[in-house]
Structure formats: C-alpha cells, structure tokens
Amino acid sequence: MPISRVRQVAVVVALILCATASCRRAEPQKRYELKGKVVEIDKKGRTVTVAHDAIPGYMEGMTMPFMLKDERLFGELAEGDRLQATLVVTELRSWLEDVVVTRETVDPSSLAKAERWVEPNIGDEVPNFTLVNQDGKRFSLRQYRGQSIVLTFIYTRCPLPDYCPLMTDNFAEIQTALKSDSRLKVRLLSITLDPEYDTPKVLREYAAAHSTDSAYWDFATGTKEQVKEIATYFGMQYWTEGDQVIHSLRTAIIGPDGRLVRLLRGNEWKPHDIILDVQKINFTAS
Secondary structure (H helix, E strand, O other), X not given: OOHHHHHHHHHHHHHHHHHHHOOXXXXXXXXXXXXXXXXXXXXXXXXXXXXXXXXXXXXXXXXEEEOEOOHHHHHOOOOOOEXXXXXXXXXXXXXXEEEEEEOOOOOHXXXXXXXXXXXXXXOOEOOOOXXXXXXXXXXXXXXXXXXXXXXXXXXXXXXXXXXXXXXXXXXXXXXXXXXXXXXXXXXXXEEEXXXXXOOHHHHHHHHHHOOOOOOOEXXXXXXXXXXXXXXXXXXXXXXXXXXXXXXXXXXXXXXXXXXXXXXXXXXXXXXXXHHHHHHHHHHHHO
C-alpha cells in the first residue's frame, strides 16, 4: 500500500477511535492522597463515610461521605477498615479511586447498621411539618396541598461538588423547566441540615447567589429538633463534624394530596427524572 494511503487509513482509524473512545476534552481533575478509617457504609446511598486525616492543600481532617469509583468495594468494605485512596475532585464531582484497604478488628453487630434506618413507604401521607423559609416566614407542608412538592436536603457550607451544590444545580434546572410550562404546579423546597448557621438571612443570600425564584423555590430552616424530625422521617443520616455536616442524600416528591410519590437516594438522579414524574402527577390530576 502506498505511504500516502497508509497515512490516510491511519487518520481515519484515529478519528474513529477518537469518536468511540473519547477525544472529548478531559474534565479538569485535582487529585489528593486520602488516608482514614471507614466509619459507615451506605449501600443504598452508594457512599462510604471515612474519618480521614488532613489533606494538605485541600481540607482539614474530618469525617465525610465519599463516592467510590469501583462500586464492587461495597461488598468488601467493613466498618473499622483502614483505607488509603486517591480523592479525585472535579468542578462537579468527586470520588475515591485506587482504594487500598487494611482490615482491622470489626464489630460484627455494626456491619448492617447503614441498612437499618426507617424510610416512609410510597403512598404514605407525609406529616404536616412546619419550618421557616428564607424570608423568615413560617409555613407548613399542608399549605402546598393542591400542588406537588419536590424537596431535598442541603447546607450552604457543603464543600463537595456532588453533594449539596449538585442538588442545588439540579433544582435550578428543574426551576427552569417549571417556568417554561405553566401547567406544572410544583413547589421546590431545599431544607438545610445546618440550622444553627443557615439562618433565613444566610439562606436568602444563598438563594440569590443561585438565581432562584421564590415563586417556585423556597429554602427552609427551623430548630435543630424540627429539622431532625423531617430529615429522619425521610431516612436521612447526618451529624456535625466541626463546621461540616456529614450526611446522606434524599430527594422526595410529594403529590398534591400530601402523599409520598417517590423517594430518591444519593445523587445519581437527573433533573429530567423529576420533571417527568411531576408531569405525570399534574396531568393525571387534571
């Protein structure tokens, strides 16, 4: 084959490989060495919580949940294991990879702890929880009867891009869809897990920074006891560690009749999933 023809073939092959294997621009990544101890395994939420040492140049030592790149590890990890891994952080995501585990003594009674929390059943009537919104106005869930509620849990100081920031970005995308379809009667609700810091003023500033519209979306706080009650009802697990809140993720869809339609765990859901659900609810109701 002539050399020119060989080069042409090589170029075509390269283009095919580029298209099929990913000549896409790589997402900028920052990589850090992480060492710590496994304190909780949330198979439903697809996270492992690690009490880790300080990460120079990134964060102090604390206890936090992380996604795993290799989900097969969920079948191998146990609470109490020592863990060494690479923490990869991009603008929108973070995860652990290259995980090396050292088994230490483990309390067998604790291995299933992460699977024992109580969650509501689909169709259950959600209690009439009372909270305070970003404007300092007290409200109850019952006030929104006749429209669907999509609620999630966040806190404004959350440092991981694929936790609270992702939930807020997803809700912003849902808000855009609601504005473009006046037939959808939906209220978005983000409830803080850090009520002592996230006052109405802080939530109002956070809402403004994310271009939220109070006609569609409220941010809510309350006493520690009020927040704990509603978070626990939806199966949330969380606790404070310094000025951080270590937490799982839950997003719920409540129908116009006040009953639970769907409960989403973790951060794998997409805004389109929620939009389809509320469209079905609204069009069925009408």
